[in-house]
Amino acid sequence: DVVMTQTPVSLSVAIGQPASISCKSSQSLVGTSGKTYLNWLLQRPGQSPKRLIYLVSKLDSGIPDRFSGSGSETDFTLKISRVEADDLGVYYCLQGTHFPYTFGAGTKLELK
Amino acid sequence: VQLVESGGGLVQPGKSLKLSCSASGFTFSSYGMHWIRQAPGKGLDWVAYISSSSGTVYADAVKGRFTISRDNAKNTLYLQLNSLKSEDTAIYYCARSEGMRYWGQGVMVTVSS
Numbered sequence: 001d002v003v004m005t006q007t008p009v010s011l012s013v014a015i016g017q018p019a020s021i022s023c024k025s026s027q028s029l030v031g032t033s034g035k036t037y038l039n040w041l042l043q044r045p046g047q048s049p050k051r052l053i054y055l056v057s058k059l060d061s062g063i064p065d066r067f068s069g070s071g072s073e074t075d076f077t078l079k080i081s082r083v084e085a086d087d088l089g090v091y092y093c094l095q096g097t098h099f100p101y102t103f104g105a106g107t108k109l110e111l112k
Numbered sequence: 113v114q115l116v117e118s119g120g121g122l123v124q125p126g127k128s129l130k131l132s133c134s135a136s137g138f139t140f141s142s143y144g145m146h147w148i149r150q151a152p153g154k155g156l157d158w159v160a161y162i163s164s165s166s167g168t169v170y171a172d173a174v175k176g177r178f179t180i181s182r183d184n185a186k187n188t189l190y191l192q193l194n195s196l197k198s199e200d201t202a203i204y205y206c207a208r209s210e211g212m213r214y215w216g217q218g219v220m221v222t223v224s225s
Contacts, residue, residue: 020206039211039212041212043156048205049205049215050215051212054211054213055211092155096211100169100171101158102158103155103157103158104155104157105155
């Protein structure tokens with residue numbers, strides 16, 4: 001199985017400051033189609049997960065451009081340029097290239 | 113797009129339960145579907161997948177005990193949970209394929225005597 005190593009476990013950030021989360025996979029996430037199926041999701045307290053980014057760097061509709069995704073092969077990053085209060089929750093990376101699909105363990109974003 | 117899970121509850125170890133996920137707002141038969149679960153206070157774990165043509169894949173932890181199925185006429189996804197264990201206690205979510213863009217609200221399954 002592909003292991004997704006997500007860091008840090010928690011992140012304390014002041015409003016208006018940037019944040020960055022890393023996700024490393026144990027093998028390449030480039031699929032046979034040439035696409036890289038790496039997504040980022042946010043789970044706010046008491047809610048279902050919500051997808052923010054798909055295919056490494058594509059923002060879902062309605063997601064502010066404060067969010068950005070980058071990376072390739074086995075090394076990926078989610079960046080928030082300026083954290084807002086609505087960004088708080090747990091962020092997960094998800095690989096959908098290889099079955100079984102696997103998630104990172106999560107990064108809890110809290111306010112400083 | 114709307115996904116609504118149902119069928120959860122409290123069940124004794126070794127017993128069975130069947131979850132449903134009612135889909136609307138898209139052509140259900142054209143999409144693969146996933147089940148994902150989240151144990152209390154823990155992260156997300158992928159459970160099973162069924163393709164639009166009803167091919168299936170399972171996580172090792174549930175293989176042989178859980179069965180994913182679909183009824184395209186009813187726009188409904190199912191997960192049959194057999195031989196339940198305490199470690200199956202979790203919120204169970206259904207999600208549409210194509211990158212899990214859409215998720216349901218989840219349904220709680222508690223396995224306890």
